[in-house]
Amino acid sequence: MTSTDVHSEDDTHDTRSTGPRTHRLRTAFVAFVAVLALLFLGTRIHLLPGLGGLFGEESHDRTGPTLLQSIQDLHRYEAAEGNFQVVVDFQKDAKYLPDAIRGTRTLYVGAGTVGSYVDFSGIGKDDVTTDADRTSATIRLPHARLGKPALDPDRSYTVDKQRGLLDRLGDLFSDNPDSEQAVTRLAARHIADAAKDSELTRRAETNTTAMLEGLLHSLGFTSVHVTYA
Template identity: 40%
Template structure:
């Protein structure tokens, strides 16, 4: 009998069995790896316990004792709390007495650029400066005043805007540029110290840092003062 002579109902009757077999095989192929992995994990947990980073019931220990907190702070030693960028113009002129400038003399107009840090010293902190409450909720920290660190002159970015040299100076070494650099550093230090903005910013940043640090340890009331404010 030809294939065309087979009733439609007979041909359709064979297809569900085939589909069931395919689906059944697919289900077995999917479930077997899952069951194997599940069995392996169950055995691993039974013998070794959950890995620390995967165990949802793992306990975390936070050391909030005074000695531990002090050690963490003193290890910071110097906290660079703020940085200011400064630009200054230095005019340095060197002349030889009784000799005209066009013959022997030098003048340099130097533009100095650099950064200045305000630093807070944590190295001397002790129990008197870090007071912790017995219930572990309150801490008071008394810090020394921020100090202005020595500026870092960016030699690559600084430059000589103008230079005048006498005839003699063109054939001999000159230290005028180095002197201009030293004066630029002095002017940056004076600016950073005199205006007070860098020190104020250092206080704000240090206070924010310590509040975040102690807050992460569970302290809810964090007070930060500096020596001049504590008196």
């Protein structure tokens, strides 16, 4: 075997060992770039939301039993309830990066209710007075209060969500529930503020007065006077 033959065999061996490896690396790199392109353009051209159906995805509810943690007696009269809806436009940006790289913007429709009630737990003997004939009664109650907003999941939904490239890559490894909680908390806060500016507590006091007047009239009282302080 000549030196030329040995050199030729070495060259052939190197070509066979490095050629396929280089091809695989090149293919993997092209695939990675394609995935990044889809992630970057998915929000704009709305391709990604429809890709899940190609793989025959199914949903399964494996939630365990619901546990009752406590029971509380309510000494209050739920007198009124308001229905509210708000469109939340929530944007979170990075300080030194453009929105296309890092940042989120979410449009979320939040719908829910706020109840208004009158608390009877603090009423004492001095707050209810009657005349000797028990035909006239005066009742002093605290002003109506507002309950906490309760978002309705059937009527609340995300309209649009735009995310930067880094945020979309992060979502591949995490559901990022903090972003969803941020918009729901913001929706609840706006609904609570709207309830404060509404006439919900006034309506609750009007309904409470009507309820007590009807109750005491059925017991024989001809005059019922309800005040709030």
